[in-house]
Amino acid sequence: MPMDQAELTTEQVLKRDIPWETYMTTKLITGTGLQLLRRYDNRSESYRAALLDDDGPSYVRVFINILHDIFKEETVEYVLGLIDEMLMANPKRARLFHDKSLANEDTYEPFLRLLWKGNWFIQEKSCKILSLIVSARPRNQEFVTANGETSSKKQLQLTTIDDVLKGLVEWLCAQLKNPSNPSRGIPIAINCLATLLKESMVRSLFVQADGVKLLIPLISPASTQQSIQLLYETCLCVWLLSYYEPAIEYLATSRGLPRLIDVVKGSTKEKVVRVVVLTLRNLLPKGTFGAHMVDLGLPQIVQSLKAQAWSDEDLLEALNQLEEGLKDNIKKLSSFDKYKQEVLLGHLDWSPMHKDPIFWRENITSFEENDFQILRVLITILDTSSDARALAVACFDLSQFIQQHPAGRVIVTDLKAKERVMKLMNHENAEVTKNALLCAQRLFLGAKYASFLQV
Numbered sequence: 396m397p398m399d400q401a402e403l404t405t406e407q408v409l410k411r412d413i414p415w416e417t418y419m420t421t422k423l424i425t426g427t428g429l430q431l432l433r434r435y436d437n438r439s440e441s442y443r444a445a446l447l448d449d450d451g452p453s454y455v456r457v458f459i460n461i462l463h464d465i466f467k468e469e470t471v472e473y474v475l476g477l478i479d480e481m482l483m484a485n486p487k488r489a490r491l492f493h494d495k496s497l498a499n500e501d502t503y504e505p506f507l508r509l510l511w512k513g514n515w516f517i518q519e520k521s522c523k524i525l526s527l528i529v530s531a532r533p534r535n536q537e538f539v540t541a542n543g544e545t546s547s548k549k550q551l552q553l554t555t556i557d558d559v560l561k562g563l564v565e566w567l568c569a570q571l572k573n574p575s576n577p578s579r580g581i582p583i584a585i586n587c588l589a590t591l592l593k594e595s596m597v598r599s600l601f602v603q604a605d606g607v608k609l610l611i612p613l614i615s616p617a618s619t620q621q622s623i624q625l626l627y628e629t630c631l632c633v634w635l636l637s638y639y640e641p642a643i644e645y646l647a648t649s650r651g652l653p654r655l656i657d658v659v660k661g662s663t664k665e666k667v668v669r670v671v672v673l674t675l676r677n678l679l680p681k682g683t684f685g686a687h688m689v690d691l692g693l694p695q696i697v698q699s700l701k702a703q704a705w706s707d708e709d710l711l712e713a714l715n716q717l718e719e720g721l722k723d724n725i726k727k728l729s730s731f732d733k734y735k736q737e738v739l740l741g742h743l744d745w746s747p748m749h750k751d752p753i754f755w756r757e758n759i760t761s762f763e764e765n766d767f768q769i770l771r772v773l774i775t776i777l778d779t780s781s782d783a784r785a786l787a788v789a790c791f792d793l794s795q796f797i798q799q800h801p802a803g804r805v806i807v808t809d810l811k812a813k814e815r816v817m818k819l820m821n822h823e824n825a826e827v828t829k830n831a832l833l834c835a836q837r838l839f840l841g842a843k844y845a846s847f848l849q850v
Contacts (some may be wrong), residue, residue, distance in 0.1 A: 403516045408476040411469060423464050428457045435477075440484060447481065452494035454481075455502070459492075462505035468513055475509075475520035482527050489531035502528065503554040510566045515576045519583050522566065526587040529559055530594075563591060564600040571609040582625050585613065589628045592635040598642060607636060607645040614654040616661040623664055630658065630670045637677040647682050656691050659700070668700065669710040676717050685724035689736050694721045731758040738772050741780060743788035750791075755799045762796060770796065770810055777815040783824035790816060790830035797837040804838060813838055 415436075419429045431453060435446055447454060461474050481488055492502045506525040509517050567584045574580020591597045601607070610629055617626040633651065636642035646652065659671040675693070678684040688694075697718045705711055725736060734748055748754040762769055776789045793812060797803035816838065819831035 405476045451491040489527040492528040589631045598639040634674040679720040743785040787826040787830045790834040794834040
């Protein structure tokens with residue numbers, strides 16, 4: 396019974412004995428190809444490295460021709476294993492695939508075709524190899540054929556870089572939606588995307604394929620080493636997309652920002668914190684991101700992060716820039732936005748707006764947003780805060796809401812504020828007692844009578 400392909404490793408594959416002589420007899424490989432393979436096969440890494448240093452393009456040609464002409468699965472796996480091992484040992488060898496001597500070889504086609512063929516081992520290796528060799532291409536190949544003019548041997552146009560990038564993005568998005576392998580499909584797709592999204596064309600194709608929404612669920616606090624790596628590479632993808640305007644527009648309407656902030660708040664891994672902070676710094680000046688970050692309490696989180704001992708100077712600089720940018724955003728916020736920020740952070744003080752009748756008249760309906768979110772937070776502060784000033788201000792603000800909103804008394808009663816306010820009427824701090832009493836009077840007696848009783 397064949398081994399489960401999902402569990403197949405490169406090491407196991409490379410222990411196979413491939414009948415190269417038979418392939419030469421049937422003219423599927425040349426005599427020169429056979430000589431090169433005999434020299435390379437079953438040798439130590441250092442010996443193979445010397446061969447590749449000496450004659451790397453010739454080995455690439457042999458490998459590519461085998462993948463073009465031989466379809467036996469075990470042999471395809473073996474050659475992909477050889478290429479994978481060669482590139483893992485030294486990723487710079489991906490440049491060998493672009494050597495001038497290979498101008499008439501279609502070095503992309505076999506890998507692009509194999510993405511959709513065969514088992515998971517073949518798909519995974521083809522994706523990794525193709526991502527590396529595409530990224531290593533000389534930049535003058537941007538929209539030309541893979542390595543040169545049409546192939547005189549086959550009289551066919553070589554696979555273009557456009558074809559390759561489209562095919563890769565399509566396969567990667569398919570893996571994120573419905574992975575071919577339950578444990579490896581998504582990590583491999585994200586790993587390759589983190590390499591490929593450095594390219595503007597890949598960003599464009601990925602956004603067109605609605606790929607950004609496939610990343611959002613993967614942005615969540617991680618615990619195991621494997622999930623931390625996946626989280627890091629996902630955030631790296633989002634960071635690369637934060638340089639591309641159409642992707643930013645999608646991030647603005649998704650749950651991406653709250654998830655990024657949850658990650659940076661809960662992560663202790665420096666590389667994860669760094670890439671998220673850099674992403675937030677990029678997004679800060681765009682659209683409504685700044686105001687949204689303030690709403691989500693990012694200024695407080697940044698202060699907390701700055702107090703930690705990070706070794707990365709780029710991270711410290713980005714935190715300082717983020718802090719300054721958030722301060723500028725807070726300055727630009729409307730009076731209600733500032734008030735909301737104060738409440739959400741729990742930093743209540745007697746700033747002028749609390750006792751300003753115009754503020755309450757102009758903004759009273761804003762308290763209805765998000766199912767009376769601000770009122771609920773004020774009531775939570777009554778339950779949880781140990782700061783006497785915050786308790787006094789929260790009681791005062793609730794009494795102002797009762798007074799100014801047509802249904803204020805009913806709404807605050809429905810939100811179960813009465814018991815919490817009454818407990819504070821016996822507080823040791825006189826300022827808290829006074830404002831709890833005012834709030835209770837308005838709750839029980841109605842706004843007009845309470846203002847008449849107020850000294």
